[in-house]
Amino acid sequence: MENYKATQRDTLFVTQELLGMEAHYQALGFEDATDDLIRAIYGEAAKFAENVLAPLNQVGDDEGCTFNDGVVTTPTGFKEAYKQYVDGGWPSMAHPVEFGGQGLPYSLATTMAEWFSGANHSWAMYPGLSQGCMETLKANGTPEQQEVYLTKLIEGSWTGTMCLTEPHCGSDLGMLKCKAEPTDNGAYKLTGTKIFISAGEHDMSDNIIHLVLARLPDAPQGTKGISLFLVPKFNVDGSGNILDRNTVKCGSIEHKMGIKGSATCVMNFDEAKGFLVGEPNRGLACMFTFMNIARIGTGMEGLSATEASYQGALAYAKDRLQFRSLTGKKNPDGPADPIIVHPDVRRMLLTQKSLAEGKRAMAVYCMKMVDTTLYSDDIEAKKTAEAKLALLTPIVKAFLTETAQEATSYGMQIYGGHGYIKEWGMEQLARDTRICTMYEGTTGIQAIDLLARKVIGSNGELLKVFATEIKTYCAGLRGQSQFNAWANAIDSHVDEWIQISTDIAVSAQSNPDELGAAAVDYLMYAGYITVGYFWLQMAVTAQQKLDEGSSEDDFYRAKIMTAKFYFDRMLTRTRSLVSAIHSGSENLMQMEEALFSVGK
Amino acid sequence: MENYKATQRDTLFVTQELLGMEAHYQALGFEDATDDLIRAIYGEAAKFAENVLAPLNQVGDDEGCTFNDGVVTTPTGFKEAYKQYVDGGWPSMAHPVEFGGQGLPYSLATTMAEWFSGANHSWAMYPGLSQGCMETLKANGTPEQQEVYLTKLIEGSWTGTMCLTEPHCGSDLGMLKCKAEPTDNGAYKLTGTKIFISAGEHDMSDNIIHLVLARLPDAPQGTKGISLFLVPKFNVDGSGNILDRNTVKCGSIEHKMGIKGSATCVMNFDEAKGFLVGEPNRGLACMFTFMNIARIGTGMEGLSATEASYQGALAYAKDRLQFRSLTGKKNPDGPADPIIVHPDVRRMLLTQKSLAEGKRAMAVYCMKMVDTTLYSDDIEAKKTAEAKLALLTPIVKAFLTETAQEATSYGMQIYGGHGYIKEWGMEQLARDTRICTMYEGTTGIQAIDLLARKVIGSNGELLKVFATEIKTYCAGLRGQSQFNAWANAIDSHVDEWIQISTDIAVSAQSNPDELGAAAVDYLMYAGYITVGYFWLQMAVTAQQKLDEGSSEDDFYRAKIMTAKFYFDRMLTRTRSLVSAIHSGSENLMQMEEALFSVGK
Known part of the structure; x- marks a missing residue:
């Protein structure tokens, strides 16, 4: 949607008026995160989403990514937009100053992620995955790994991925087969095939850091025998200088229903050089931080699509003239009334609106809880926030994305047959957001996580x-x-x-x-x-x-x-x-x- | 879906065991329509759907239709499949013997339409629209129009369209502007633009007969000033020999979310030669037969997609191994159990199955009622059937298509991330069937029709x-x-x-x-x-x-x-x-x- 507008006013309502985020930030010691700064950052993020990302959304869908002998080219403009994103300092916002970050709170950076994804779901996945990679390294990397890799990721010159799924195992990671063999120099050789790797290969950054789940020799079967490894696209020296190409290669990219600007890669590891992250056989535990954050992030994508579809549908409902209101002409000078006068059109619009605004409040509330778990010194408050977050994370992931299916479908329906035509952008929103109930754990998986x-x-x-x-x-x-x-x-x-x-x-x-x-x-x-x-x-x-x-x-x-x-x-x-x-x-x-x- | 199977057994359950169609046909005087004949025809229709249409389904989606200076080329194989369809005598099945038809009942021909659409939604639209055109001419054409045009349509060498929508009017036909001016020789000159014309231009048939809603000079405003016209692509003589090209031309085709093999045309009428069908200013009334039949047909498309998606999802659910059943291993020799052991996968499958089979019964019941309205001599029975059909038509149209959205979405969901990948065919079913709640009157329009x-x-x-x-x-x-x-x-x-x-x-x-x-x-x-x-x-x-x-x-x-x-x-x-x-x-x-x- 080219006319996408970042919801600055409504987000401020949620953060400042409903959830008191300024006081929350002050209490956590983020003295810089004042109301003025928040508004200033929101303003810049809104401009970036509206002026840089939104105009590339349809381009991404039309062109998709292209694959040629291991090389992936992203759609026109994606690479340049990423450069602007890096130049704007966005990747580093919520990371520690010691690694080049700006030291602002997690929720401040992620609240705005709604707009990036709302403007351009596919594009937003590249930096989104990279943030997940950073969180995992922050929580589990050795000081050396953090020094060499995390710094570059935070800077944005490198990006990261998460390599979990294999052809025969998606939800059931206990079945994974990818192997990691120790070598003499403390490194490992990784061999196997990973699929559905978002941003696994692309042309935006100088290096790509893969976080890969694999099995050590003689590791126990099932989920208790999975370890986490860091495998760079290019090997680097201790100062982060790029050396030779590692033997991890993109074998192909998927042809998908939507998010066509996002490269979904088959990644082949052929004795690729990697490094253990965290303890052996504790790979899934190392992933949990990432997975929980990614699940909230995916829920946010559902929110983004809901809001974007509402905006598109609302514009059309005010503009399209068709029939008269049953209670008398509302546009007597025109040939018919705008369709927003019809109760059923309003029913669809209000379904979208009430979902978008309600889900926004819920998502930001969860991010506030994440702040508390990450930064608070108050053990009781931390425990309470962890409990709420544990309960709400699967709900945010699944409910926000499932209801996005209905909301984006209504966005098309309000347009009638025009909703089915590509140029209006409404059907792209529906296609793009359809992945959200499947990746990062299906709705069924979230539901069992919640209940059981x-x-x-x-x-x-x-x-x-x-x-x-x-x-x-x-x-x-x-x-x-x-x-x-x-x-x-x-x-x-x-x-x-x-x-x-x-x-x-x-x-x-x-x-x-x-x-x-x-x-x-x-x-x-x-x-x-x-x-x-x-x-x-x-x-x-x-x-x-x-x-x-x-x-x-x-x-x-x-x-x-x-x-x-x-x-x-x-x-x-x-x-x-x-x-x-x-x-x-x-x-x-x-x-x-x-x-x-x-x-x- | 290449592995699509026509539901012969279940359809026979509905027609022969549940609804007693053989007795129904005998009572209406269709003595040839015996159980044996029905089974024989079903067998041939199933083969055509499974072996000819299904293999072209993905081709149609991949290639789409192409447009070049007014000429529309359908996807590889579509034209040849249409020839087989004509050679097989399918277009003529339920039409009067006097015009070259086979004189079989309406419901016998249309019950199988589920399989054609289930195998290939896009392809099935070409003959589907043509059938609508035939019904309209049968009900409203002059003897001469029937002799010249209907015969060729029934034969299948020509196809037909319905031209209703204009850029500024879809649901609200009262606003339509297309003009028809009388000429000296009893014909009319039609001028205007129609959009969303399915099969408006293509390469399958020798001529295309457009049925066009337009206004005569000085016609009353609104729906009471709309007349129906027949406008051929090629003008013909009284024996149906093709003469010169008429001035109706395809201006472009739409780029859509799905049904990409179906040409959705902008049709420009530039003083095109046409003939009045039915009475002046009674165009909408002439269309009602068609519109009601088309609405049941669209409901059937929703049924088709539901069944096809169920078949695809079931195959995967039995094949894909992931996790163990919570009540103990069901596939002890394999590395995991097939996902059909999991209650939530069964919930989705049974939603699809119960919708497909329930909707099939409801749709065939409606077609049985259509038979009665068309053929019965029993005035009371006819009146009752008309009443039921009037009530049920908007429900069939909207309910069967709305629930198809859920069913095809579950078809993808059962595949997890694989459901989002084009090669499996599940996402195509969801995209193709998405149009069904919008065309032939949106769900909102059906709902007002039903209730008000x-x-x-x-x-x-x-x-x-x-x-x-x-x-x-x-x-x-x-x-x-x-x-x-x-x-x-x-x-x-x-x-x-x-x-x-x-x-x-x-x-x-x-x-x-x-x-x-x-x-x-x-x-x-x-x-x-x-x-x-x-x-x-x-x-x-x-x-x-x-x-x-x-x-x-x-x-x-x-x-x-x-x-x-x-x-x-x-x-x-x-x-x-x-x-x-x-x-x-x-x-x-x-x-x-x-x-x-x-x-x-």
């Missing part, structure tokens, strides 16, 4: 921490008659959420398939409640601003009206999800495998 | 006719304890459906926006109930077969298990839809237009 590992695995403790926050907030609203109904709705949903969790835990004791049978509906159910909680808070905050007297009455009134839509028409989706959850596993498991194909 | 025009416009009479059928059927099951719960569920849903309709009618009296606010949720609600009614019947039929003793126990057991899934997990979706319907229009209409974009 997080909720039941903690005996309900993680849920209790978040539920307490919500119930306390709702209790604090008692007596405020304006929000009574919504607060009661959220409060009773949370009680029901806890009860349902208990019910599933009990039934799963005799039949573990009850977990898988409930998981995805349970996750979506949790998502609608969580976003509902943020809508309640946003409505209350908006009303406070109105009560105080504001020059932005329209902004706050729109918030409250959008909240009403959410409570009336989105939160109520929990009713069918509860029915599905309660229906149990028999309706899924009773059919023998052969019967699925009988009569075909 | 059909249900409330008939004072509930149309709904009553169908509701009576359902309630009578459910009452007949009383005492059969096995199906009591399901019959009661359908019966009480029907009562609720009637009540909700009344509620909306009452609230719409004071505020017409209540119609638009409820419409789409109301249509989806009606769809889940209707398909549930067919699942009830299918389960009862299957149990009868089991009770009688059958060599196909697995087929019938699978039906009953799939019905259970539908009742447990699909029909329950009505709960959230009811909540949304009851929430009314305020949550949609209170926001001033300007507030939608405030803060953006």
Whole structure:
């Protein structure tokens, strides 16, 4: 979408008015991260997203990446945009000063990632993956690895990847086969094939640092025998000077439904030189920081697409004239009324709007929690933030991306047949965001993580921490008659959420398939409640601003009206999800495998 | 999907066992349409779909159509497949013998259209549009038009189009501007631009017959001033011999998300020679036969994609090994279990399966009703069929296509990241079927047609006719304890459906926006109930077969298990839809237009 606008005003509402990020930053010791600085950075990020990235979005889709004998060329303009990104200092924002970073908080840098992805999903994946690589090295690299590699990554002159998937194993990493053999000089030789490696090869940076999961000789089977290795595209010396080409090569790139400007590579490791990162056989543990951050990042991509599709659909709905309003002409001088007068068009627009704004609040809230886990000295606060983040991460990943499918589909639907035509950009948003429920762990994987590992695995403790926050907030609203109904709705949903969790835990004791049978509906159910909680808070905050007297009455009134839509028409989706959850596993498991194909 | 299989067994279950089509054909005087003939024709159609059309599906997507100075070239093999289709006598099957047709019933020819579209959506659109053109000429053409044009269309040597949409008017045809000026010789000169004309130009047939909506001079404004014209690509003489090129030309073709093998044309009429079809200013009425048939046909496309996606996903789910079942190894000799052991994969597969089979029953039922409206001498039976068809047509169009979005999305999701890669064909199914909720009247248009025009416009009479059928059927099951719960569920849903309709009618009296606010949720609600009614019947039929003793126990057991899934997990979706319907229009209409974009 060429006309994409960064949501500066709404993001400031979430960060400054709803979540009090300035005070949060001050409390964590980020004294520079003042309201003024935040606004200044937002302004620059918005310009970059709108003026540099958005105009390249359709180009990326039209041209895609090209592959020729191991060399990947990114679409016209991608390389130049990356240079501007590096020159602007964006890669280094939230990294330690000692490695050349700017020492600003994590959430400040990542909040804006919504705009980069909203303007150009494919392009934003290159620096996005690189950030994941940096976090992993920051948490697990040796001082030497950090000195040589992390510095260059933070600078942006090199980029990074994460190499997990192999042809026969995606979700089930325990099956991975890639081998790492020790050599005499402390390095390793890596051999195997990795697939679906985003940014595995491209023309934007001087070197590419692959973080690769592989097995040492005699490593235990399964996930307990996986180690993490750093494998550079070009070998380098101790000062980071580039030496010879390493024997890791891109074998081909995938032809995909969307994100065509993002190179999805098959990477062949042929005794490639690599270095162990972290402890042997602890590779998955080293990846966890990255994977959790990447999951929130993927959730953000779902948010980005939702917002971008809303903006595109809204412009068309105000412009396209078709039929008269059933309650009388609204555009008497024109041949018909703009389609935004029709209730069903509004239903689709408000679905997009309420999802975009609600998901934004939820995502930024999670990033605030990440800050606390990374920087806080308050052990209790850290523990609480970790608990909330553990619970919410799979919800953010899956709910924000699943609802993006609906939102981007509505974006097309509002255009009618025009939505299907490439030039409008609406169908690209739908295609690009379709990957988000699959990569970084499918919705099914997130759902099992949430229900089995997080909720039941903690005996309900993680849920209790978040539920307490919500119930306390709702209790604090008692007596405020304006929000009574919504607060009661959220409060009773949370009680029901806890009860349902208990019910599933009990039934799963005799039949573990009850977990898988409930998981995805349970996750979506949790998502609608969580976003509902943020809508309640946003409505209350908006009303406070109105009560105080504001020059932005329209902004706050729109918030409250959008909240009403959410409570009336989105939160109520929990009713069918509860029915599905309660229906149990028999309706899924009773059919023998052969019967699925009988009569075909 | 190259491995697409026509659903001969399941279609025979629906036509012969569930709906008694053989007896139906005999009663309508189609003595040739015996069970043997039906099976023989199905066999040939299946071969054509599987062996000729399916292998061209991916080719069509990869190559698309090409445009060069007014000439459109279809993808490799499309033209040859069309020749085989003509040589096989397929175009003429359900047309009158007097025009060279085979005189078989409508539903016999159209039931198989599922397979043509399932094998190759894009290709199937060329003959599909042509059939619509034939129906319109059959119903409205002069004897001379039928003699010259219809004969050639039925033969298949010419194809036809329907030219409705213009750049500024899609749903709102009242705004159309295309002009038709009478000439001295009884013909007309047509001038204007039509867009989104499927098969408007291509290389498959010797001539293309456009049916074009246009305005006569001094025609009334709006829909009451629209007439229908026949405009051939090549002018012909009274014997159908081709003369000179007419001044209608393809100006360009669209670049679309999917159905890339289908040419979507901008057609420029520059004083093109045309002939009036039907009465002046009655063009829309002439189109109604076509539009209703096209809507059922589009619903069928949604069914086709659902089935094809299920087949692809099922094959992968049985093949792909990933993780162990939570209830113990199911494939102890392999490195992991096939993913079909996992409840959530089964949830997605059964969603696809229960939708495909339920929608098939509903679609064929509608085609049976079309037969009755076309051929029956029994005035009462005809009236009843017309009433049911009027009610069900918008539901078939919108519900079958909306649920195809979910089904084809699950088809990708079951593949994980591989679902996003073009070579597997799953993402093409999702892209191709995405158009179906938009063309031939969007879901929003169908929903208003159903609720405002059909249900409330008939004072509930149309709904009553169908509701009576359902309630009578459910009452007949009383005492059969096995199906009591399901019959009661359908019966009480029907009562609720009637009540909700009344509620909306009452609230719409004071505020017409209540119609638009409820419409789409109301249509989806009606769809889940209707398909549930067919699942009830299918389960009862299957149990009868089991009770009688059958060599196909697995087929019938699978039906009953799939019905259970539908009742447990699909029909329950009505709960959230009811909540949304009851929430009314305020949550949609209170926001001033300007507030939608405030803060953006």
